Amino acid sequence: MKKQNIPYSFLDLAIIGEEKTTAETLKNVLYTAQCAEKEGYTRYWMAEHHNMPHIASSATSVLIGYVAGGxxxxxxxxxxxxxxxxxxxxxxxQFGTLEALYPNRIDLGLGRAPGTDQLTAMALRRNDLTTANYFPQQIEELKAFFSLENKNAKVRAFPGEGQNVPMWILGSSTDSAYLAAELGLPYAFASHFAPEQLQMAGRIYKNNFKPSVQLEKSYFMPCINVIMADTQYDAEYLATSFYRMFLGIIRNDRKPMQKPIHSINGLWSVQEEAMVYQKTACSFIGTEEELLHEVQRFSDILEVDELMITTPVYDYEERVKSMAKFARLMQKVNN
Incomplete structure (x- = not known):
């Protein structure tokens, strides 16, 4: 049965393009968020990454405040x-402060991975790499700091205590699906770069979900890559920057996002091409007419409650045009 009224949201990875500065990129994050708001997007998220010279979202809480304020x-x-x-x-x-400044507008998505390499993780975690083993316990500790029941504790969070900050579990494997279900929290899946276990993770989450104070029934939001344009050729042209970015990840040769080129043929081997397409299997590249059925089918099969997209293209204006086209596509899906 067709799922009606699927909210749509946006993930901004704050990728710095060649010949672009960090300041320019961050200002565009706000501009993109303002455009998303006008186009009816429900939420606008940013990711935590470290020791990546071409990603500008390492101070994620600071960036959230900047975007919420604008x-x-x-x-x-x-x-x-x-x-x-x-x-x-x-x-x-941090999130108690954000919630106090921007009531009922702050989401706290939580992940287990370091968002960086192991050496940088050690610098962040002060040489204790075992903290990831206690991720569920850390979540419970965080929930306690937000709870009014913590008022008699010796250590309290100000601001934070008593604030209603919705938590989400993020994941790219079935492990996170079990955790989100057990905790009764909404679940966001990183299928934009790790599509392999998407369908299984969604099924595990829904089948094992336990209601909680925050959430009565399961809520599943996969993230996909979406690049849209007036013609299929134009969309594929814009997508060459995206494919080259993944090629750099595979080769461990990361660069600023490259300008689009008319053909990527000859830049990768057959094996590399297959690896890139495998990692980007949950990508929708084309026109509104061409993608409408694909997005509808994806949503129906996975029984999504919300769709989050990311649009990794080089040109700022082309990105917001693509976002506007996707908003119109979702309005058709929901009618």
Missing amino acids: TQTIKVGSGGIMLPNHPPLVIAE
């Missing part, structure tokens, strides 16, 4: 905060 109604949050990198008390204070 918008009016759209929910703004983390996709995600990598909780093992931080003491839960600090995150409770």
Whole structure:
């Protein structure tokens, strides 16, 4: 049966393009969020990454405040905060402050991975790489700091205590699906770069979900890559920057996002091409007419409650045009 009224949201990875500065990129993050708000997007998330010279979202909480301050109604949050990198008390204070400034607009997506390499993870975690093993316990500690029941504890979060900050579990494997189900939290899946276990993870989450104070029934939101344009050729042209970015990841040769080129043939081997397409299997590249059925089918098969997209293209204006086209596509899906 067709799923009606599927909200749509946006993940901004704050990727710095060649010949572009960090300041320019961050200003465009806000501009993109303002455009998303106008186009009816429900939420706008930013991810935590470290030791990546071409990613500008390492200070995720700071960036969330910047975007929330420059918008009016759209929910703004983390996709995600990598909780093992931080003491839960600090995150409770940071997001408690954000919630106090922007009531009912802040999301706290939580992930287990470091968002970086192991050496940088050690610098973040002060040589204790075992913190990821205690991710569920860290979540419970964070929930306690937000709870009014913590008022008699010796350590309390100000601001934070008593604040209603919705938590999400982020994941790219079935492990996170079991955790989100057990905790009764909404679940966001990173199928934009890890599509292999998407369908299984969604099924595990829905089948094992236990209601919680925050959530009565399961809520599943996969993230996909979407690049749209007036013609299929134009969309594929824009997507060459995206494919070259993944090629750089495979080769461990990361660069700023490259300008689009008319053909990527000859730049990768047959094996590399297959690996890139495998990692980007949940990508929708084309025109509104061509993608409408594909997005509808994807949503129906996975029984999504919400769709989050990311649009990794080089040109700022082309990105917001693509976002507007996707908004119109979702309005058709929901009618």
